[in-house]
Amino acid sequence: MTAVSPPPLRIALLSYRGDPFCGGQGVYVRHLSRELARLGHHVDVIGAQPYPVLDEVEGPGSVRLVELPGLDLYRADDPFRTPAADEFRGPVDLLEYAVMRTGGFPEPLAFSLRARAFLARRKGRYDVVHDNQTLGYGLLGLARHGFPLVTTVHHPVTVDRRLEIDAARTRLERLGKRRWYAFTRMQRRVAARLEHVITVSESSKAEIAEHLGTAPGAVSVVPIGADTRLWSPSAATARVPGRIVTTSSADVPLKGLVHLVEALAKVRTERDAHLVVVGKPQKEDGPVTAAVRRFGLEGHIEFRTGLSDAELVELYRSAEAACVPSLYEGFSLPAAEAMATATPLVATTGGAIPEVAGPDGVSCLAVPPGDAGALAAALGRLLDDPGLRERLGAAGRERVLARFTWARAAELTAERYRAAIATGAGAAARSGPGWRYVA
Structure with a gap:
């Protein structure tokens, strides 16, 4: 008897x-939605500014952007702006502005x-709601409106909070960081009540239980990865001698860029080398800016922004080495993407990076986080x-193809959706009047 496929x-x-240019969450939404649609599902990506960038999909499913605008208080051309009076549409807008104005x-x-x-005003429109790490109070109680909820937590933002407070240089700066990250209290309270959580690594699963209080049994690991059709090696692209590439935010201590700058200075004492950073330069x-000046590296470090997907892939293909210097990562998409191009990788052992990059000397060279000397030795x-570069590059690509693809991530995510639906979350509301929204 032929098995009947479940409906989309x-x-x-x-x-x-x-927006994928704002960080890994946007990359996640873009690629996951595309692969879910390729499986036949119908995905409405509901987002605020900066809006998600989505790919067109030619059936059998569909992807659609639904704009749910906020006040866009951090827009690139006018950060921390004061909206015009006619932009305020109600109490939520007033709350958003007040929180921003108080830091x-x-x-x-x-x-x-x-x-x-x-x-709550769209009863019956969706089979499941998937929250991409909002972890806001408003999402509690969706079941009584008829919606099972699945939540992705890439890693607890409490980790970022701790590292940024530790890196603060003055008492005033520390107070500012504490205020900025005050939303993590809400996220802890919400996460502790969730029954269906997806995360991207075993390391993040342990951190979620420890920092957010989510029951370990409620958390499923679904590794993400690279779009291996795009991120691939090419014999047509020549390697640039001495080129090292990293994707990093200079303003985020978690990313460890300052240690890579120091490592580059050490590398250059014995050989010619230069660093290309995909990201904005620091203030x-x-x-990071101080380290570049201190080591006299102004002509040997280049920051690039606004690259297209194709340009970014070409940049990694042209490098003799890629580097992930982060102190901590909940997964590390840059590691997976670099490996997918067969570019040999030097990576720290911070957080979940070893789960992605693999064993030292097999598919990468691994070093302790925050150790500029070890980074320099591995890069050198x-x-x-050349033989080591070729061997590690080939092994890295094989590892990604076997473990870290968006197609596999979409399949496993859809399984978690069906598991949440099967528990009956929202069933009572879907069969009665309980869906009505109560403000």
Whole structure:
């Protein structure tokens, strides 16, 4: 007897900040939605500014962007702006602005409240709601409006909070960081009540239980990865001698760029080398900028932004080495993408990076986080040994193809959706009047 395939799902995928150029959450939404649609599902990506960038899909499913605008208080051309009076549409807008003006980060809370109102007025539209790490109060209680909820937590933002407070240089700066990260209290309270959580690594699963209080049994690991059709090696692209490439935010201590700058200075004492950073340069008074000046590297480090997907892939293909210097990562998409191009990788052992990069000497060269000397030694070893570069690059690509693809991530995520639906979450509301939204 032929097995009957389950019907395609109607998915509401929420992302309060979905532009892939703003970070890994946007990359996640873009690639996961595409692969879910290729499986036949219908995905509405519901997002706020900066809006997600989505790919076109030619059936059998579909992807659609549903704009759920906020006040866009951190837009690139006018950060921390004061909106015009006619931009305020109601209490949520007033709350969002007030939190920003007092030094907090309001987007997760404000977006969650708008998303709840949006969903509660759309009974029967979606089979499941998938929250991409909003973890806002507004998403609690969606079951009584008829919606099972699955939540992705890439890693607890409490880790970022701790590292940024530790890196603060003055008492005032520390107070500012504490206020900015005040939303993590809300995220802890929400996460502790969730029954269906997806995360991207075993390391993140342990951190979620420890930092957010989510029951370990409620958390499923679904590794993500690279779009291996795009991120691939090419014999047509020549390697540039001495080129090292990293994707990093200079303003985020977690990313460890300052240690890579110091490592480059050490590498250059014995050989020619230069670093290309995919990301914005730091402010003039930042530690990365200071390190570049201290080591006299102004002509040997280049920051690039606004690259297209194709340009970014070509850049990695042209490098003799890629580097992930982060102190901690919940997964590390840059590691997976670099490995997918067969570019040999030097990576720290911070957080979940070893789960992605693999064993030292097999598919990468691994070093302790925050150790500029170890980074320099590993990079120098790679730059001096063409055979090692070729072997690690090939092994890295094989590892990604076997473990870390978006197609596999979509299959496993859809399984978690069906598991959440099967528990009966939202069933009572879907069969009665309980769906009606109560403000």
